[in-house]
Amino acid sequence: xxxxxxxxxxxxxxxxxxxxxxxxxxxxxxxxxxxxxxxxxxxxxxxxxxxxxxxxxxxxxxxxxxxxxxxxxxxxxxxxxxxxxxxxxxxxxxxxxxxxxxxxxxxxxxxxxxxxxxxxxxxxxxxxxxxxxxxxxxxxxxxxxxxxxxxxxxxxxxxxxxxxxxxxxxxxxxxxxxxxxxxxxxxxxxxxxxxxxxxxxxxxxxxxxxxxxxxxxxxxxxxxxxxxxxxxxxxxxxxxxxxxxxxxxxxxxxxxxxxxxxxxxxxxxxxxxxxxxxxxxxxxxxxxxxxxxxxxxxxxxxxxxxxxxxxxxxxxxxxxxxxxxxxxxxxxxxxxxxxxxxxxxxxxxxxxxxxxxxxxxxxxxxxxxxxxxxxxxxxxxxxx
Amino acid sequence: xxxxxxxxxxxxxxxxxxxxxxxxxxxxxxxxxxxxxxxxxxxxxxxxxxxxxxxxxxxxxxxxxxxxxxxxxxxxxxxxxxxxxxxxxxxxxxxxxxxxxxxxxxxxxxxxxxxxxxxxxxxxxxxxxxxxxxxxxxxxxxxxxxxxxxxxxxxxxxxxxxxxxxxxxxxxxxxxxxxxxxxxxxxxxxxxxxxxxxxxxxxxxxxxxxxxxxxxxxxxxxxxxxxxxxxxxxxxxxxxxxxxxxxxxxxxxxxxxxxxxxxxxxxxxxxxxxxxxxxxxxxxxxxxxxxxxxxxxxxxxxxxxxxxxxxxxxxxxxxxxxxxxxxxxxxxxxxxxxxxxxxxxxxxxxxxxxxxxxxxxxxxxxxxxxxxxxxxxxxxxxxxxxxxxxxxxxxxxxxxxxxxxxxxxxxxxxxxxxxxxxxxxxxxxxxxxxxxxxxxxxxxxxxxxxxxxxxxxxxxxxxxxxxxxxxxxxxxxxxxxxxxxxxxxxxxxxxxxxxxxxxxxxxxxxxxxxxxxxxxxxxxxxxxxxxxxxxxxxxxxxxxxxxxxxxxxxxxxxxxxx
Numbered sequence: 006x007x008x009x010x011x012x013x014x015x016x017x018x019x020x021x022x023x024x025x026x027x028x029x030x031x032x033x034x035x036x037x038x039x040x041x042x043x044x045x046x047x048x049x050x051x052x053x054x055x056x057x058x059x060x061x062x063x064x065x066x067x068x069x070x071x072x073x074x075x076x077x078x079x080x081x082x083x084x085x086x087x088x089x090x091x092x093x094x095x096x097x098x099x100x101x102x103x104x105x106x107x108x109x110x111x112x113x114x115x116x117x118x119x120x121x122x123x124x125x126x127x128x129x130x131x132x133x134x135x136x137x138x139x140x141x142x143x144x145x146x147x148x149x150x151x152x153x154x155x156x157x158x159x160x161x162x163x164x165x166x167x168x169x170x171x172x173x174x175x176x177x178x179x180x181x182x183x184x185x186x187x188x189x190x191x192x193x194x195x196x197x198x199x200x201x202x203x204x205x206x207x208x209x210x211x212x213x214x215x216x217x218x219x220x221x222x223x224x225x226x227x228x229x230x231x232x233x234x235x236x237x238x239x240x241x242x243x244x245x246x247x248x249x250x251x252x253x254x255x256x257x258x259x260x261x262x263x264x265x266x267x268x269x270x271x272x273x274x275x276x277x278x279x280x281x282x283x284x285x286x287x288x289x290x291x292x293x294x295x296x297x298x299x300x301x302x303x304x305x306x307x308x309x310x311x312x313x314x315x316x317x318x319x320x321x322x323x324x325x326x327x328x329x330x331x332x333x334x335x336x337x338x339x340x341x342x343x344x345x346x347x348x349x350x351x352x353x354x355x356x357x358x359x360x361x362x363x364x365x366x367x368x369x370x371x372x373x374x375x376x377x378x379x380x381x382x383x384x385x386x387x388x389x
Numbered sequence: 390x391x392x393x394x395x396x397x398x399x400x401x402x403x404x405x406x407x408x409x410x411x412x413x414x415x416x417x418x419x420x421x422x423x424x425x426x427x428x429x430x431x432x433x434x435x436x437x438x439x440x441x442x443x444x445x446x447x448x449x450x451x452x453x454x455x456x457x458x459x460x461x462x463x464x465x466x467x468x469x470x471x472x473x474x475x476x477x478x479x480x481x482x483x484x485x486x487x488x489x490x491x492x493x494x495x496x497x498x499x500x501x502x503x504x505x506x507x508x509x510x511x512x513x514x515x516x517x518x519x520x521x522x523x524x525x526x527x528x529x530x531x532x533x534x535x536x537x538x539x540x541x542x543x544x545x546x547x548x549x550x551x552x553x554x555x556x557x558x559x560x561x562x563x564x565x566x567x568x569x570x571x572x573x574x575x576x577x578x579x580x581x582x583x584x585x586x587x588x589x590x591x592x593x594x595x596x597x598x599x600x601x602x603x604x605x606x607x608x609x610x611x612x613x614x615x616x617x618x619x620x621x622x623x624x625x626x627x628x629x630x631x632x633x634x635x636x637x638x639x640x641x642x643x644x645x646x647x648x649x650x651x652x653x654x655x656x657x658x659x660x661x662x663x664x665x666x667x668x669x670x671x672x673x674x675x676x677x678x679x680x681x682x683x684x685x686x687x688x689x690x691x692x693x694x695x696x697x698x699x700x701x702x703x704x705x706x707x708x709x710x711x712x713x714x715x716x717x718x719x720x721x722x723x724x725x726x727x728x729x730x731x732x733x734x735x736x737x738x739x740x741x742x743x744x745x746x747x748x749x750x751x752x753x754x755x756x757x758x759x760x761x762x763x764x765x766x767x768x769x770x771x772x773x774x775x776x777x778x779x780x781x782x783x784x785x786x787x788x789x790x791x792x793x794x795x796x797x798x799x800x801x802x803x804x805x806x807x808x809x810x811x812x813x814x815x816x817x818x819x820x821x822x823x824x825x826x827x828x829x830x831x832x833x834x835x836x837x838x839x840x841x842x843x844x845x846x847x848x849x850x851x852x853x854x855x856x857x858x859x860x861x862x863x864x865x866x867x868x869x870x871x872x873x874x875x876x877x878x879x880x881x882x883x884x885x886x887x888x889x890x891x892x893x894x895x896x897x898x899x900x901x902x903x904x905x906x907x908x909x910x911x912x913x914x915x916x917x918x919x920x921x922x923x924x925x926x927x928x929x930x931x932x933x934x935x936x937x938x939x940x941x942x943x944x945x946x947x948x949x950x951x
Binding site: 068096101112122 | 847849850852853854855856857858859860861863864867868871872
């Protein structure tokens, strides 16, 4: 099955204007603040954000483990929650599967019985159960473990069994709650590749919660970045990485350089921005901005060009070298320009520059302009 | 299609409400009625009770004795408990098994049996310890040096029985204390003693206060110890006086017992209120962040510290039990042990010639099983209901179920007589009354066990079951029940032991036609059948020991590898 492009069919999961408020002593916290999102069949959408941004609450609301205060949620065009009609379909009647952060394998059942549970609970005829369970276990290469008990398995194996249990009933929608956060780094790298391949092969729609930006980039067809119960930006990993809508998104995904500045003159398709270390030139942004407005100039360390001396006319700043670090494939230069700290990466195969000062240059096309205060971008909802 | 949340839960709500109603009938009703009687009694009951109490000869002395008895034994217990908890949890002197054994001592050796054991050890003329000491010092006296039948003796034995209350509370608090606090003190040059008094203890002040209140409640309720050791007027305390006015006087002076009960309850409630007010300006309890366990090296103090702990366990359990066994094998209670004459006469006597003992064993066993099963069932339903539907009603039900933990058993006994003697209940002197009283008395214990059982099961496991298509009832039966079963069975066993050896409420509620073990042991003692008392005590200890071991085994081995 191929990844459907958004918009050409009905969403597998549709969340409309959902709101959920948690009351703590002294005040209320909006875990979900008028949030809407669609997930299409066959696509894997990552909900990305720091802890407390509402991503887990959203996932649990889709599963029916949490009841929102307002809004509407549909799964495969069936309304499962609606505050308007006071409908709340219980989790067991929702036809979704889930992979829990803790795996939530039942310790008193064997692997086989764990995986068979969703089939038995949904009344699949006895004769078909063994075949389907074995097929699911085979899919995750764990058929040989079927008579073991969860406590006899390694973390990675438990994770695969949890996955087998989620795919066995072929629900069409699978919810992942930080599924890889409990396995060690090496296993995690392997499992997330396998997970992506499995999702492409079986073609289920997936909502995947994580706080790990690398993982989000690898597994996601689209990434939704959440902040305080709102979606700040949603788009493909490439869009999110190359065209972050706000400083919050840019900061969360990858490593970033920021220079606060003031919009100056327009020059064709490009804008000039006055910063404390000199002029910066960049493409005019899609959002409206006018001269005198406060903005942030943003660029990535890997787009920086550095040398003891450069002749470039624009976006070229003299920096002092604070230190340099070998990060493996890259060498990171920690630089200071005026009161700003800037990062620049070169591949570590190139000889290091041993100068106390050097020139840093960024091509204008690689520089983006972001609004000065985060979260004020009018199009923060769906940037499609 | 849409099964709504409102429609799908009535089974839970209904069973939960039934459990809550039962708790209300068993706890709130008798206690409430008892307090009400004080103000709206038939025929000026309040005045009668008050007058009877004021006419009680030596009332002032009784109250003073109670303060001395509870205060002194409580402080000693707190000190021992604090040191042991600290040694076990925070230093390298911990004895792995000590933390398991100490809390079990009162379970294994019911206080009446333990007290009798101490009589065998420290009776002024015939106590083994006294005889050995007189022999060693070459003394010509025929008494002493110790006399267990004194206020000092009572305080000594009571302190042994109160230590677990302090130990359990403080050990739990110390376990969660951030080790870096103590390490910082040691690194800054604070010695072991300075660290203990200036850092560890102040850091767990809230737990120290809870421990004091627990000790106060338990101390006021101690009955077997004063009833064996302190029956003379100069050592009489409140709990024994309550027993006397209800059980040893004719006609029983229930009105006076009510006034005395409310007096004792007021003291406890004032203490609880003070704790609540005090905890308002709260000490920051250090985070339970699952830090590595601290292990302060004690250096030269390590061995002495271990010896002290071993001596305590020996004193609290092994010595009195050994004395009980020895006396139980003698034909007559005599300090001169004729090893060739030891035998099982007393065991034969109590089982063959004392039908009341056999009846009591049978009754206690049945009651123990019934209370264990029904108590855990009610507690399981109620605590699941409380955790699933947080709200004012469920919180109230929870609090009411926990209320008997703050009330001395003897007062619960009096409240049950007050509440269930009149029609329509007319349960005075019945086994049903005993059963209901035990159920109420041990409901807090059952609630604790079932809450512990639930806390062992991650909520994810139930949620996963729901997401994978099973309803709440089915999920409970297929997932929750098997997972809580080991802890629940362990809880049942503990409940059974506690019920079987209950004495303080039983001496008031059990009558000739429904004997149970506690009071039977007591009556044998008052009748002067000393070696048979020892024999029956040994039987009870052996039985309890077996059940306690079974419960430990269940708690540990059936936990599905976790």
